[in-house]
Amino acid sequence: MRYTGRIVGAGSAFPERVMTNKEFEAFVDTNDEWIRTRTGIETRRIADPSKGENTLSMAHAAAKKALDQAGLDPKELDLILVGTITPNTVMPCTANQLQALLGAENAFGFDLQAACSGWVFGLSVAEQYFASGKVKNALVIGVETLSMLIDWQDRSTCVLFGDAAGATVLQRTEATPEGSGIIGINLGTDGRAQDLLCIPHGYCKVPPWSAEYSAKQHKIKMQGSEVFKLATRTMVKSATELLEQHETKLEEIDYFFFHQANIRIIDHCARALGVAREKMWINVDRYGNTSAATLPIALEEAWKSGAVKPGNLMLFATFGGGLTWGSALIRL
Ligand code: UT7
Numbered sequence: 001m002r003y004t005g006r007i008v009g010a011g012s013a014f015p016e017r018v019m020t021n022k023e024f025e026a027f028v029d030t031n032d033e034w035i036r037t038r039t040g041i042e043t044r045r046i047a048d049p050s051k052g053e054n055t056l057s058m059a060h061a062a063a064k065k066a067l068d069q070a071g072l073d074p075k076e077l078d079l080i081l082v083g084t085i086t087p088n089t090v091m092p093c094t095a096n097q098l099q100a101l102l103g104a105e106n107a108f109g110f111d112l113q114a115a116c117s118g119w120v121f122g123l124s125v126a127e128q129y130f131a132s133g134k135v136k137n138a139l140v141i142g143v144e145t146l147s148m149l150i151d152w153q154d155r156s157t158c159v160l161f162g163d164a165a166g167a168t169v170l171q172r173t174e175a176t177p178e179g180s181g182i183i184g185i186n187l188g189t190d191g192r193a194q195d196l197l198c199i200p201h202g203y204c205k206v207p208p209w210s211a212e213y214s215a216k217q218h219k220i221k222m223q224g225s226e227v228f229k230l231a232t233r234t235m236v237k238s239a240t241e242l243l244e245q246h247e248t249k250l251e252e253i254d255y256f257f258f259h260q261a262n263i264r265i266i267d268h269c270a271r272a273l274g275v276a277r278e279k280m281w282i283n284v285d286r287y288g289n290t291s292a293a294t295l296p297i298a299l300e301e302a303w304k305s306g307a308v309k310p311g312n313l314m315l316f317a318t319f320g321g322g323l324t325w326g327s328a329l330i331r332l
Helices: 032-039 055-070 094-102 115-132 191-196 224-245 263-273 291-305
Strands: 003-013 017-020 043-046 079-083 108-112 137-144 164-174 181-189 255-258 313-320 324-331
Touching: 003 055, 003 115, 003 291, 032 263, 055 094, 055 137, 055 164, 055 291, 079 094, 079 115, 094 108, 094 137, 108 115, 115 137, 115 164, 115 181, 115 291, 115 313, 115 324, 137 291, 164 291, 181 224, 191 224, 224 263, 224 313, 224 324, 255 263, 255 291, 291 313
Parallel strands: 079 108, 079 137, 255 313
Antiparallel strands: 003 164, 003 181, 017 043, 137 164, 181 324, 313 324
């Protein structure tokens, strides 16, 4: 018998504050029309740490919703995986803090750093634990407070990102051809292109307490148009390879989830693969790019709205800094 994990719950959480495109006009040379037409973004959520909004609080709120839907007590969790590059603290990691907050005393867990691909990388780790039979229930989260890493004077990046958490609960199940669960995951990294999207300073090489540490270098740097081209090409390639590996035709997919970074990237991928807009969940207009959180949030919204239903075959594709990418074929 072969085991996999099936998604039994999803939840999301956002800071209260909605920031509009217009607000950027007060401090950078941009405008609502440029942001809307070049990215598809209209609003994003920005955390206010003075109100207790941070990576852990959002992960906690999203996890509780996902556990509720799954009908699972936190004590039943065996594994907590958190994809994030913005943990509240590096030690303890978010998964440890969350374990304590949830009272998930029987779980072990850790954070994964794969930027925007964090949730898909987390799913792939959970998949291995399910396959080995070691884990029955897993919480896999993508969460980011990127507002902390944004250079608010850099118009080419500050308008793009938002803060949020997306959580999923997965349960071990027997892998059968028509059964619910993860069917396959395709991952990739390319450290040679790391300079295209990175945060140059911070932690061991140039720690925040060293003399060379520069405020601007600990912020997100991106060569936008290069990343745009690579993201499009790579997500399409990863998804195509995954479908081939699993002898699945594009027409068999009921619903598509592309990383929500830019509506033009999503549309390029959809055009290259031949996917209609009606079969894709889009929320980049409301939240901007929430990095590792985009895909689980989109899944939760699509599921709760009835756009995807149990039994549906779903294809996820993501691309992020580092560089990292991945795709996942999952039956709900
Ligand atoms: O999450 C994973 C990865 N992230 C992404 O996937 C994001 C990938 N990249 C993108 O989404 C797009 O490349 C951007 C939205 C970042 C930029 O759009 P673009 O169409 O590629 O624009 P560009 O970088 O080629 O810049 C075109 C012009 C430039 O001005 P000049 O040199 O032509 O005078 C930029 O300075 O647009 C200018 N520009 C802006 N203008 C007004 C860049 N940002 C802004 C802005 N407002 N916010």
